[in-house]
Amino acid sequence: MTRVRSERPTALGAYVFAGGYSLGVRRHFELTTHLEDGLYGTATSKLNLGIEAWTDPRTWPVEEYQGVDLVYANPPCAPWSAAGSKVKGDARDYSKGFDPRDERVGCLRRVFGLLSSVRPRMLATESVTRFWTAGRPLVEAMARESAEAGYWTSVVLLDGYDCGVPQHRRRVFVVFHRDDVAWRRPAVEGPRTVRQAWADLEDREPEIPGMWAEERECLKFAGEGAKLRRVYDEIAESRGWDPPKGRPGFLRRRLSWDLASPTHTGGDVLYHPSECRKISVREAQVLCGYPADYEFVGSIGGKFKQIAQAVMPPVGEWLGGVLAEALARQAAPRGNPGLVVHDFLPGREG
Numbered sequence: 001m002t003r004v005r006s007e008r009p010t011a012l013g014a015y016v017f018a019g020g021y022s023l024g025v026r027r028h029f030e031l032t033t034h035l036e037d038g039l040y041g042t043a044t045s046k047l048n049l050g051i052e053a054w055t056d057p058r059t060w061p062v063e064e065y066q067g068v069d070l071v072y073a074n075p076p077c078a079p080w081s082a083a084g085s086k087v088k089g090d091a092r093d094y095s096k097g098f099d100p101r102d103e104r105v106g107c108l109r110r111v112f113g114l115l116s117s118v119r120p121r122m123l124a125t126e127s128v129t130r131f132w133t134a135g136r137p138l139v140e141a142m143a144r145e146s147a148e149a150g151y152w153t154s155v156v157l158l159d160g161y162d163c164g165v166p167q168h169r170r171r172v173f174v175v176f177h178r179d180d181v182a183w184r185r186p187a188v189e190g191p192r193t194v195r196q197a198w199a200d201l202e203d204r205e206p207e208i209p210g211m212w213a214e215e216r217e218c219l220k221f222a223g224e225g226a227k228l229r230r231v232y233d234e235i236a237e238s239r240g241w242d243p244p245k246g247r248p249g250f251l252r253r254r255l256s257w258d259l260a261s262p263t264h265t266g267g268d269v270l271y272h273p274s275e276c277r278k279i280s281v282r283e284a285q286v287l288c289g290y291p292a293d294y295e296f297v298g299s300i301g302g303k304f305k306q307i308a309q310a311v312m313p314p315v316g317e318w319l320g321g322v323l324a325e326a327l328a329r330q331a332a333p334r335g336n337p338g339l340v341v342h343d344f345l346p347g348r349e350g
Contacts, residue, residue, distance in 0.1 A: 009327050011320075012065050012118065014073040014111050017041030018296060018306035019049050020288070021074050021126070024316020028324035029070055035060045035114075037107065041306050043297040057110055062117045069327055071114050071123040072319075074311050075107035077131065105138075112142050115176055116149065122177040122323055126311050129157055129345075132172045139174055140339065147337035151176040156183060158344040164190025164314035165289045166197040167261035170345060171311075173319060180333040181326040185344045186318050190289075194273060195257045197286050207281045207300050209268040214246030219276045224256040228271070255279065261287045266308035268301065281307070289314040 011029035013022050018041035022031055026049070034053040036042055042053040054060050108125065115123050132139065132155055143153035153176055160169035163186045175181070191197040211219075217239065218231045228248035236247075251269040255261055261270070264287065270279050279287075281303045286292055289312040296303040311319075 009069040009324055011070040011072060012068045012114075012120070013051075014071060014114065015075045015107060016045065016051075016072075017074070017310060019045030019051065020290065020307075020310030020313050021072055021316045022049055022051060023290070023294070023313040024311070024318070025070070025072055025320040027317045028320040032065055032068060035062075037110075041309075044295070044306055047297060048294055062114065065118055067120075068118055069121045070320075070323060071111070071118060071120045072311075072316070073111040073114075073123070073125040075111050075125065075127070076104040077127045079105045079108075079135070108138070112146075115146060115151065121179060121327060122175060123151075124173055124175045124319060124323065126171055126173050126315075129170045129172045131174075132157065132341075142174070142176075143339040146176045150337060151178055152333045152337045153177075153339040154181060154183060155339065155341045156344065157342070158186055158315075159346055160289075160312050160315045161192075161260055162186040162188065162344065162346075163312070163318040164188035165312045166191040166193060166287055167263055169263045169312065169315075171315070175323075177323075177326065178332070179326040180329065180331040181322060183322065183342045188314060188318055190314060192260060193258050194255050194261055194287065197261075198283060201282065201286060201292060207303070209278050209300055209304075211278065212246055214241065215248065215252075216276060218248065219254070219271060222254050222271070224254055224273050225259065226254050228252040228254075264288055264308040266305040268304050284308075288312050 008030040010032055011025050012032050012035070014035040016022050016034050022045065025031070031051060034042070034045060034051050036053045036055045037057050039055055042055060045051045045053065111125055139155065146153060153174065156173040156175060158171065160171065161167065214232065215228065218228045221235060222228060222231045229250055229252065232247050249269065251265060251267065253262065254271045255273045257273045264284060268278050271277065272279055281296060281300060282292060284304060285294060285307045288307050290307065296306050298306065
């Protein structure tokens with residue numbers, strides 16, 4: 001069964017979780033459904049977007065969505081991350097690429113399989129930039145296989161900051177497409193600092209994670225942008241603390257009012273620029289490009305993870321706009337199908 005086409009180009013999401021990617025893509029596409037592997041984030045996306053999700057890959061109804069214009073996906077990035085986990089109890093050496101035994105690699109392979117089962121005009125999958133280095137052999141293999149089916153492959157490296165997100169977030173998109181895409185460096189207007197991002201926020205959000213005593217003490221001496229671990233090491237001896245008791249993790253730091261936020265990683269590790277507290281869920285989601293009225297479902301810790309483990313909405317909107325333009329032109333790329341890299345990271349040629 002082939003689903004009736006919409007007047008707008010249609011899009012199918014896979015591993016979208018709480019819906020950040022969809023929130024951006026829907027500015028240019030008619031959304032159909034989400035294909036997930038479990039319930040993570042699905043209550044949030046349904047509440048805000050009205051999107052139903054299929055949560056068991058064994059029952060994904062791919063035949064109903066054959067011929068959709070775009071498949072967009074955000075499969076787990078841990079297999080390519082230097083901070084990835086262990087595989088079957090064995091320590092992973094991520095300096096040597098990726099471990100094919102990691103079950104999360106299967107999520108990417110499942111997404112790539114939609115190219116043949118759904119046959120979209122385009123498929124765009126996102127990951128950390130290390131996917132293009134550690135996972136490069138896999139990307140090149142997928143490019144060769146997709147070329148046989150008539151798809152070109154574009155590898156696009158960019159910083160979410162250039163797409164209008166008030167944080168630096170370097171990512172890579174691997175896009176398989178039949179239509180010619182006019183790739184260009186993102187230059188989207190938007191808040192550039194924490195102060196600008198929070199300018200319209202109302203009273204403090206009540207959902208603020210608690211802190212332990214050592215954290216509070218460190219914050220008394222931490223200026224804007226300071227890393228709490230460094231402050232801890234400076235004052236630990238004078239406080240009689242025995243390391244590593246209460247020593248903050250290396251990601252914990254104060255924000256700076258007039259700078260962009262650092263990359264959000266999914267934990268409650270960022271602190272208010274001037275107040276003695278962590279940032280709230282609402283403050284975090286605005287720094288990630290979500291509207292302030294987007295409601296996340298779950299525990300406080302779970303909300304922080306859903307916010308960060310996503311394609312930020314402004315990035316999805318930028319990508320969706322570029323791909324929708326290509327679909328409207330209906331022009332075939334020149335030459336034979338192959339792989340082309342577009343490096344739009346700051347300080348590098350595009």
